[in-house]
Amino acid sequence: MSAQDKAGLRRSLRRARQSLGKNERARAELAANRFLKRHIRRNGRIGIYWPIGSELRLNGFIQTALTRGAKLYLPYIEPHSLRLWFTPYQADGRKAERRHSRGSLAIPQFSGSKIRAHRLNVLLVPLVGIDRQGYRLGQGGGYYDVTLAALKGRLKPHTVGAGFACQLCGSLPHEAHDIALDAFVSEAGIMRFSAQTPA
Template identity: 55%
Template sequence: MNQTVRQQKNELRRLFRTERNRLGRNERRHAEQAVIRRLKPLVRRGKKIAAYWAMGSELNLSVLFQTASERGATVYLPYIEPGRKRMWFTPYCANAQAERKRGRSRLHVPQFAGRKVRADRLDVMLLPVVAADRQGYRLGQNGGYYDATLARCRFGRPLRIAVGFSCQLTDNLPHEAHDMPLHGFVSERHNLRFNGRHFVK
């Protein structure tokens, strides 16, 4: 990676995490409710929807898990094998015990057993972001897992939608050839579509 781009990305991560951490409890709750309302049209019977387990101050989608179950959709969560970048996804079950937890420090992300599927077998992928821009690029945690996973997908599947707070949207982010573009970004104030893809009214 170009050192200048790496430095720019790291500085932007610091700035956007600071902005996200400043959000108050009520502000976060109202934003999360608004985002879930915007995403509900995607949650339909038979759909396979990849979500994520919120880490730290990321936007929490857990209420959407219940909505999906009620509507006959299936939520999948990332499953990362030790030493691998390309992710699998396993179905989430509300009463299931985590098979194991991954992560460092206080951020232990549960992973669930179940039939593993690759990303291109999913209909929709909801991605966490540190930041997103109006050109369709996201800034992640710097792990490279989503880029490595999506690089192997073909034919526009799954639909890639970043979700976050409005304070995480900016005009332009530095990006490189391996950064996989999004199809959309949804926040409490935004329903942005990229690459001509229409997904949420």
């Protein structure tokens, strides 16, 4: 699939996500956050994400995770590198040290002791779309692709795509090096994927 085709697919999936009405979105986010809470363990290290645009908000999940004693981490993007670090989430709303911008995306970056993804127990992954085999279509920056690929041969976190049911597709284009996620959580419930062999 060409880059142009992928861009069209992204536009179509974003439109589906953006077309959710205010009340429908609120109900869907509440339900998805409830399903996500099953991944919380006391003292567990969980990678979360800062939602951009119409991505699924994690407010309910974050509140519960902190109450239950989980440790939350946000992605940290170093200049000139695609592989993500993760820094501690600050519940006190500490201001970001800087914002990483790429195109229309502006992602707050928080300081703190950095860890790599293999040190997390669970990693929640944002997405534009996901298929029934667990392959995701992201924003196109490549950060999660590179980060997930770096987990090969290591102990890896349980990877969970988080989004809305309208983002689920029959199949998406993927390369031999792409890594399928372990699960997808939406308002419709939890979809688990079996181990994938590269195509």
